[in-house]
Every structure is written in C-alpha cells, then in structure tokens.
Amino acid sequence: MKSVLVSGALLGAMVAAPAMAADLAKPQSYPVKAQVAAPAPVFSWTGFYIGANAGYAWGSGKGAADYYGVSPDGWFGGGQVGYNYQFQNNMLVGVEADLQGSDISGSANNVNSKLDYFGTVRARLGYAYDRFLPYVTGGLAYGKNTINDFGYSDSNTHVGWTVGxxxxxxxxxxxxxxxxxxxxxLGKKTYDNIGDAGIAASTARVGVNYKF
Incomplete structure (x- = not known):
C-alpha cells in the first residue's frame, strides 16, 4: 500500500513539473513608469523687432503759445524699430526708435500751432512674466512744429525728452x-512771428511688433 502511495506522489510530481517550469518561463509583468511630457519652451523677448503704432495726444503750448492759450491735441501714427535683451533672471533691457506723422494741432486768438511729425529714441527696462512684459521707458524726443500768427508762418525742429x-x-x-x-x-524754440514757443503733450498709443 505504501509503495502505491509513493508511486502516485512521484507520478503527480512528474506531471506538475512541466507546468511549473512553463509558469517560471513566462516573463513577469512589472508596472511601467509613465513618460513625463517635456515642458513647453519658455518664451524669450531677446531679439530685433519692427512694428507700427497709432494713438492720440493732448497737451499744451509752451512759452508764447501757452500765453495765447494754444492747447494742441490730435491723432498720430507711425512705426518703430528696436532690440530687446532678456537676462536669465527675466530682467529686460532694450532700445527703441520711433517716428510718427501727426495731426496734433490747436488754435487760439488767431495763433495756430501744428506738430507735423515727432519721434523718440528711448531705453526700455522691464521684467518678463513669460509672455507679459511690463516696462518703463525714457529718452530723447524730437519733432517739427509750425506756428501761424496772423498770416505769418514759421517752423522749427525741436529736441526734448520723453518718459513713460x-x-x-x-x-x-x-x-x-x-x-x-x-x-x-519738446521744449521751446524761437519763432520769428511769435517769439519763444513750444509744445508738451501726453500720448497714448497701441501698437504691434514683429520679432525676428
């Protein structure tokens, strides 16, 4: 009887062995770590750009123009070109030059003042929040102004300053x-028909740029 039981146990082991070997041969399944998506590249403001702008100006005459009550205002439009450099800490420095044709004019007491064109050459300092760039700017301003006084006309090219x-x-x-x-x-210059006169104005503009 014992021999029969031993023989049966040996036979069962022989039958189960191939199945166990087959199970061991199967590759084990392990959790696969999900691939991490590459972060989107951070936008950089560094580079040259060119663009266009348009806006509105309101101001007052200076010197004799102010004495006569001339307060020029009006629309303007033009273009700009510049370069920005963004540091690793997101600080930005740049330089920009612009030129606008204008219809900024005013009349009072038979005196008319008209700013034919104006432009600026400015430094820029900003801090980049990825695609947002708040900045301050300032530098040189220039423009050509014409004053008519009782039929007499004189023009001057002014050089002054700007900040914003x-x-x-x-x-x-x-x-x-x-x-x-x-x-x-734009300070004051001497006009043959009215004496020392000039213009100062606030300007608000919108614009677009193409960055290379």
Missing amino acids: GGLEYAITNNWTARAEYLYVD
Missing part, C-alpha cells in the same frame, strides 16, 4: 501687441 511706460504681450513667438503711455516735452 507700457505693457506688451507676445501673441505668438513672433507677433506682439502693446499699449503705451509717453509724456513728450
């Missing part, structure tokens, strides 16, 4: 849009 700030947003990697305020003081 703005907010720019990168719509795509190449196109940006901005809103900007500048105070422009």
Whole structure:
C-alpha cells in the first residue's frame, strides 16, 4: 500500500513539473513608469523687432503759445524699430526708435500751432512674466512744429525728452501687441512771428511688433 502511495506522489510530481517550469518561463509583468511630457519652451523677448503704432495726444503750448492759450491735441501714427535683451533672471533691457506723422494741432486768438511729425529714441527696462512684459521707458524726443500768427508762418525742429511706460504681450513667438503711455516735452524754440514757443503733450498709443 505504501509503495502505491509513493508511486502516485512521484507520478503527480512528474506531471506538475512541466507546468511549473512553463509558469517560471513566462516573463513577469512589472508596472511601467509613465513618460513625463517635456515642458513647453519658455518664451524669450531677446531679439530685433519692427512694428507700427497709432494713438492720440493732448497737451499744451509752451512759452508764447501757452500765453495765447494754444492747447494742441490730435491723432498720430507711425512705426518703430528696436532690440530687446532678456537676462536669465527675466530682467529686460532694450532700445527703441520711433517716428510718427501727426495731426496734433490747436488754435487760439488767431495763433495756430501744428506738430507735423515727432519721434523718440528711448531705453526700455522691464521684467518678463513669460509672455507679459511690463516696462518703463525714457529718452530723447524730437519733432517739427509750425506756428501761424496772423498770416505769418514759421517752423522749427525741436529736441526734448520723453518718459513713460507700457505693457506688451507676445501673441505668438513672433507677433506682439502693446499699449503705451509717453509724456513728450519738446521744449521751446524761437519763432520769428511769435517769439519763444513750444509744445508738451501726453500720448497714448497701441501698437504691434514683429520679432525676428
């Protein structure tokens, strides 16, 4: 009887062995770590750009123009070109030059003043929040002004200063849009028909740029 039981146990072991070997041969399944998506590249403001702008100005005459009560205002439009450099800490420095044709004019007491064109050459300092760029700016301003007084006309090219700030947003990697305020003081020059006169004005503008 014992021999029969031993024989049966040996036979069962022989039958089960191939099955166990087959199970051991199967590759074990282990959890696979999910792949981490690469982070989107951070936008950089560094580079040259060119663009266009349009806006409105309101101000006052200086010197004799102020004495006669002349307060010019009106629309303007033009273009700009510049370069930005963004540091690793997101601080930004840049330089920009712009030129606008204008219809900024005013009349009082038979005296008319009209700013034919004006422009600026400015430094910019900002801090980039990825695609948002708030900044301050300031530098040189210039423009040609014409004054008519009782039929007599004289023109002068003024050189003064400007200061202001703005907010720019990168719509795509190449196109940006901005809103900007500048105070422009063109000082005074001597006009043959009225004496020392000039213009100072606040300007608000919007613009677009293409960054290379």
